[in-house]
Amino acid sequence: MPLEVLQQAAAEMTNWNGSGMGVMEMSHRGKEFISIYEQAEADVRELLAVPANFKILFMQGGGLAENAIVPLNLSRGETIDVVVTGSWSEKSFKEASKYCTPHLAASGVDTQFTTLPAPKQWQLSAGTQYVHLCTNETIHGVEFQSLPDLKALGCDAPLVIDFSSHVLSRSVDWAKVGVAFGGAQKNIGPAGVTLVIVREDLLGHALKVCPSAFNYKTVADNGSMYNTPPTYSIYMAGLTFQWLKRQKEGELCGVAAMEQRNIAKAKLLYDFLDSSSFYSNHVAHDCRSRMNVPFFLADASRNDAFLAGAKAAGLLQLKGHKSVGGMRASIYNAMPIEGVQALVHYLQAFEKTQA
């Protein structure tokens, strides 16, 4: 979270905008919270250039719950296609089987998820209800640099993207998307709110067993207030949206500015890793994530010393996910380029100490 967002939240904790009450004390149906909600919705619509025929929902359950909520809303109990590119899409595939027949359209497992299967090679099902992609895999560090054009592949079904871990780090080509969902805790705000952006024509097809609180149409018809929304999380997301709108890089602002920064941050780190024989990243160049950079020491016996030194240098949470091992740098929106520079300096310094 950006420091200035946290400081603003602290300053407003007991008195929001001169109202005499804090956000946590507001009724979610009162005019004060409604104004916070509407501003957050308008800001994220502007930041991501969401077209008018998409509804923006603020839901509960996190990205993981959407693995059930999406097929409950869109599958009609029939066949869907899933492109498995890492741990998160594997979970999506598995959970969908409770509600429909997921078909493995393509998988990166043969390369240990270090490549993304090219859309031309996907085996899409005739009559598929939708195609599911996780557009950034946090554990394996692969990211789609552009979205597939399903129509060009001869598929009329909507594309569903799980953009949890790179939302607001880059623009989205909505012409190619039916539904996008993301948990908040990477680039939006505190855990507990899920951003769901759904094309209007996809509303109203939920299975009978879809809980009302997770029925996109019910949520949309009630302005995300069918159940009491996670008010404070939405407020914090709104403060982050405002912060994003203030970001500038030259002529660019908002998400475009963040995208330029994220490109620069990722280039700095990958260029260093590629120049080194002491460290390596195994992901194919055309699908390297700008958010999550897994890397390995050539000599894994030095991992513990590496992590201890990193911690002493104030560089935290660098241990790789247990399923892949090694290291992982997470360089989300809130990480400034100075943070990546500090990491590269440490990588260089540690290598020297081991010479």
Added chain:
Amino acid sequence: MPLEVLQQAAAEMTNWNGSGMGVMEMSHRGKEFISIYEQAEADVRELLAVPANFKILFMQGGGLAENAIVPLNLSRGETIDVVVTGSWSEKSFKEASKYCTPHLAASGVDTQFTTLPAPKQWQLSAGTQYVHLCTNETIHGVEFQSLPDLKALGCDAPLVIDFSSHVLSRSVDWAKVGVAFGGAQKNIGPAGVTLVIVREDLLGHALKVCPSAFNYKTVADNGSMYNTPPTYSIYMAGLTFQWLKRQKEGELCGVAAMEQRNIAKAKLLYDFLDSSSFYSNHVAHDCRSRMNVPFFLADASRNDAFLAGAKAAGLLQLKGHKSVGGMRASIYNAMPIEGVQALVHYLQAFEKTQA
């Protein structure tokens, strides 16, 4: 929310407990957040005297989502009994029909939900999977003053209570309960976390269509971290639990102290209403809610003037729910007796101006 809880949250926003980071910046699997989580769980277990054979879960979705989540976990697709005592249990009855066969065991509709049907008159189904009660109905202002003993009624099924709107305002007789659930936003903390307390033998019977993120066994087996939990909401709940533990009334502390205060607050307001012919409350004396007090002016044409005067006196949110009309005072834990005294003074003063 108690003011001192909000002030503590503001003070710790960017630096929790000297850790150098705010709660929103913590990994939910890091030792700092784990310590916050474990303290919150231990505190609510202590405050509510939850026995060791009950799991305490912090979930997402709110009380309303539990109307689906409970039958998904407990109904086995068979018959359940619902006692309908107002708007909330009506919703529970309706939502359950997606997953099982809800049977209307009793209803207060004949008295416009101003009485609670006596347990001896409930028509419980043979082989019912559970019996659902909403133990405090916010809109109709009825509250169970004690829980039914289903065994004494010849029923071996577990009792499920929706205690959303009076949780932590009074003790719970766990010997009579199988599952208790409550959204946070009345007496616990900000919306976005749901407290679910479930007896261990009831875990593991979810329907196949239960989303993994809402499967009680999955959530329990993962210490409420199967999906990323709503970390900040749990932290705020934890601060409220600490505040509750500090509350004292004579020899009493914690929930017992709150209960004594709530009894006194409710008595003050109901006694005044009963002494007046200008105002009235229609709920039977033995089931009047200590949390939500609906009341009516004898002359409804004075309602607008009443509300305008109340607002000028700093008494907000007194308008009754649209489905019942009139007025409603919500006097949750965080409302001190001075707030109820101020309301009674206003009620008296307004009546005088209308003489």
